[in-house]
Amino acid sequence: xxxxxxxxxxxxRTSKMLKKCREYLYWVQNSVFEGEITRADLEMLKMxxxxxxxxxxxxxxxxxxxxxxxxxxxxxxxxxGGRELII
Amino acid sequence: xxxxxxxxxxxxRTSKMLKKCREYLYWVQNSVFEGEITRADLEMLKMxxxxxxxxxxxxxxxxxxxxxxxxxxxxxxxxxGGRELII
Numbered sequence: 001x002x003x004x005x006x007x008x009x010x011x012x013r014t015s016k017m018l019k020k021c022r023e024y025l026y027w028v029q030n031s032v033f034e035g036e037i038t039r040a041d042l043e044m045l046k047m048x049x050x051x052x053x054x055x056x057x058x059x060x061x062x063x064x065x066x067x068x069x070x071x072x073x074x075x076x077x078x079x080x081g082g083r084e085l086i087i
Numbered sequence: 088x089x090x091x092x093x094x095x096x097x098x099x100r101t102s103k104m105l106k107k108c109r110e111y112l113y114w115v116q117n118s119v120f121e122g123e124i125t126r127a128d129l130e131m132l133k134m135x136x137x138x139x140x141x142x143x144x145x146x147x148x149x150x151x152x153x154x155x156x157x158x159x160x161x162x163x164x165x166x167x168g169g170r171e172l173i174i
Contacts, residue, residue, distance in 0.1 A: 004150060006093060008117035008167060029146055030095035030118070046163060053164050059116055060163040063091060063150075070154050076133060076147040077140050080095060 002065045003042060005033045007049075009058035016052045020045070028081035089152045090129060092120045094136075096145035103139045107132070115168035 005025060007017050014031075021027070024045045025035035037045070042062070049060055065071055092112060096104050101118075108114070111132045112122035124132070129149070136147055152158055 004091065006116055006119050008119075029093055029148055032093045032095075032119075032148065046161075050163055055164040058164045059167045061116055061119065062161045062163070064159050064161070065152075066157040070157050071150060071152045074149045074151070076137055076149070077142040077145045080146045 001039065001042070002036050002068045003034065004063040004065075005060065007031050007058070007060045009053060009060075013052055013054070013058065017049065020048055020052060026081060030080070034081075088126065088129070089123050089155050090121065091150040091152075092147065094118050094145070094147045096140060096147075100139055100141070100145065104136065107135055107139060113168060117167070121168075 003025065005021060007021070008031065009017050017031075018027070021033045024037055024041055025033035028034050042064070046062070053060065090112065092108060094104050094108070095118065104118075105114070108120045111124055111128055112120035115121050129151070133149070140147065
């Protein structure tokens with residue numbers, strides 16, 4: 001499946017979150033990641049993020065798209081991510 | 088259609104961007120918005136955001152979902168947005 005992941009965590013945990021998300025997904029913008037991921041890898045990523053996060057303070061939202069056939073992506077301004085991924 | 092909008096702009100423009108996005112969408116997390124929007128309103132929002140942004144420096148990504156039938160949303164940690172919108 002294809003996921004869009006966004007996080008909002010305390011600055012002290014940003015670099016760890018960034019590093020962890022990059023192991024599984026592509027960075028597209030400040031605290032936003034995307035990518036094709038298996039269900040098993042997504043479960044692993046979620047567990048690993050929950051170990052880094054303070055679950056009483058931080059927030060992660062994961063949008064899962066079963067198919068990218070019904071979605072599109074548009075960028076205004078500059079593209080910040082390292083890899084172009086038009087879904 | 089349903090959109091997920093994320094922005095990454097210079098701090099000097101954050102409050103204007105926030106205010107403008109809130110006119111059309113729901114705030115769900117730091118610089119992340121969601122909502123059902125018409126194509127015409129989305130075009131209007133994009134024009135208005137481009138007036139606020141520095142298009143050589145700032146970035147906005149808009150994911151448009153034709154249908155929310157093929158997507159799901161999951162939150163880890165706390166929910167920051169003001170309104171629950173499970174898509």
